[in-house]
Amino acid sequence: MLETYWQPVWLTLKLASLTTLVLLLVGTPIAWWLARSRHWLRQPIAAVVALPLVLPPTVLGFYLLLLLGPNGWVGQLTERLGLGLLPFTFEGLVVASVIYSLPFTVQPLQNAFESIREGFLETAATLRAGPWDRFFFVVIPLARNGFITASVLTFAHTIGEFGVILMIGGNIPGETKVLSVAIYDHVESLEYTQAHWLAAGMVAFSFIVLVTLYVLNGRARAGALR
Amino acid sequence: MNPTAIEARFICRFPGFELDVDLKLPGNGITALFGHSGCGKTTLLRCIAGLQQAHGQLSVLGTPWQKDNLFRPVHQRPLAYVFQETHLFPHLSVRRNLTFGQRRVPAQDRQIRFDDAVSWLGLAHLLERMPARLSGGERQRVAIARAILTSPRLLLMDEPLSALDQSSKQEILPYLERLRDHLAIPMIYVSHSTSEVARLANHIVMMDNGHVIAQGPLQETLARVDQPFRLEEDAGVLVQATLDALDEPWHLARFSFDGGSLWLRQDPRFRHGDQARIQVLARDVSIALTEHRDQSIQNLLPARVDHVETDVTPGTTLVRLLAGNTPFLSRLTSRSAAQLALTPGQPVWLQIKSVALVD
Numbered sequence: 015m016l017e018t019y020w021q022p023v024w025l026t027l028k029l030a031s032l033t034t035l036v037l038l039l040v041g042t043p044i045a046w047w048l049a050r051s052r053h054w055l056r057q058p059i060a061a062v063v064a065l066p067l068v069l070p071p072t073v074l075g076f077y078l079l080l081l082l083g084p085n086g087w088v089g090q091l092t093e094r095l096g097l098g099l100l101p102f103t104f105e106g107l108v109v110a111s112v113i114y115s116l117p118f119t120v121q122p123l124q125n126a127f128e129s130i131r132e133g134f135l136e137t138a139a140t141l142r143a144g145p146w147d148r149f150f151f152v153v154i155p156l157a158r159n160g161f162i163t164a165s166v167l168t169f170a171h172t173i174g175e176f177g178v179i180l181m182i183g184g185n186i187p188g189e190t191k192v193l194s195v196a197i198y199d200h201v202e203s204l205e206y207t208q209a210h211w212l213a214a215g216m217v218a219f220s221f222i223v224l225v226t227l228y229v230l231n232g233r234a235r236a237g238a239l240r
Numbered sequence: 241m242n243p244t245a246i247e248a249r250f251i252c253r254f255p256g257f258e259l260d261v262d263l264k265l266p267g268n269g270i271t272a273l274f275g276h277s278g279c280g281k282t283t284l285l286r287c288i289a290g291l292q293q294a295h296g297q298l299s300v301l302g303t304p305w306q307k308d309n310l311f312r313p314v315h316q317r318p319l320a321y322v323f324q325e326t327h328l329f330p331h332l333s334v335r336r337n338l339t340f341g342q343r344r345v346p347a348q349d350r351q352i353r354f355d356d357a358v359s360w361l362g363l364a365h366l367l368e369r370m371p372a373r374l375s376g377g378e379r380q381r382v383a384i385a386r387a388i389l390t391s392p393r394l395l396l397m398d399e400p401l402s403a404l405d406q407s408s409k410q411e412i413l414p415y416l417e418r419l420r421d422h423l424a425i426p427m428i429y430v431s432h433s434t435s436e437v438a439r440l441a442n443h444i445v446m447m448d449n450g451h452v453i454a455q456g457p458l459q460e461t462l463a464r465v466d467q468p469f470r471l472e473e474d475a476g477v478l479v480q481a482t483l484d485a486l487d488e489p490w491h492l493a494r495f496s497f498d499g500g501s502l503w504l505r506q507d508p509r510f511r512h513g514d515q516a517r518i519q520v521l522a523r524d525v526s527i528a529l530t531e532h533r534d535q536s537i538q539n540l541l542p543a544r545v546d547h548v549e550t551d552v553t554p555g556t557t558l559v560r561l562l563a564g565n566t567p568f569l570s571r572l573t574s575r576s577a578a579q580l581a582l583t584p585g586q587p588v589w590l591q592i593k594s595v596a597l598v599d
Binding site: 156 | 289291313314315316319320321323325327329330331340341344345387390
């Protein structure tokens, strides 16, 4: 009983952590490019990145299912590589979450990068710092709040994911049955007490996350003024 | 004149603006890049640093930094750059700001010691502070120390004082003089302030509308009238002179130079035998054909007319005169010039209404 209770929680936390990690690695270069480039593809790519914000999760899940399935080209690629098919696996959920939460990583980072004045980078260059050196020792520290915001939002948003997961992951205990799906299950079978525990836990968790974020941002702003 | 150490040739076009310069600069002392805002002096400095890409060539102390297919990126040029806005890294303490560049220079190339830079710029008590808690003058001093700690072979400064109030400027100037005298490296100093240039520079490059209109040693160049300098109210000369007599009861000091001497109010910073730069503005010099002692002006000098030129301002004439070998400029109304019928070689008397010590 206890195990089935906690299993979705652990699975959700694992999914959210992994998604956040992958997105920081993938989203940082995208955000940097969007913030600095004057390429004509900049606006279209920014729009693509923002699509998950406006699309119903079912639409996203539907196309991911087709793309990753046996007839999709990504599905055929993963099969040829011997990785099998991604839908209805935990790995599939990670891929879906990465796409679903992409704007929540990219947009805060892009804002943070855009607010770094060119002068700091030029100064660093005159102080002998090469491009990578400038990125790691000037850009990342100056964009610290952007990274915190991006991580927290991505993590929290992945935890709250439902539609996409249902479309692509189904409801396999220990593999794809995350918290939101578990709550849905409990309600379906009229187990309101269990649903309450999980749902109230989510409310409390989300509240704590947001308060932490506001406090951190508030402190950073005060720090800049000091 | 110093041997040429920096040769720069740049062409750079923007909509509505063109920079086209050919420069040869000396290997030591401060060269002022001087001109009105928008004349291209900052763009030129950025081209030298490599922050701005332009067509052309640049070689510094015999090493090419840019030519044909070669363009050394900024971080591979052994230069230092002091920006108008200091750009101190807000996430690092003063100490970590100072060592940012120093740590990136190979140990065997570090010629300027941390403690020396800190003491030259008076930063010892500020090392653990964060930049947000520094005054404007302190910030600029940290930026200058941070720049020189990379042991540069060329120091570029882009109007380092222009964002500061008058008292912070006065606070920084002595530090810059100290650097000029301590560091055996060339410095290029962008400025539109005649007083900063008069005080600091050894060499001057005058720019207008993207072009160099005059370049040369400061005192020689300032005393030329054949160029459309557009200095207007600031036209004048600098005289290098030595304090050789004091008139204690009247609080006056006499500074002598090749061709005469000037009496100035005593300044406690200068003692017998000290050298000083004295600024004499063209608008403060009038010309008389005979010596008039029956008037209030103390500084009267015999001189010869060297050259007469119509000034850029309508109705005025700029006259270059020589007292001994020392040039002076005088600005007259064109009517006075015509009435005096000044011709080159003519002996006259200069009546100098006011003079100022610049350092």
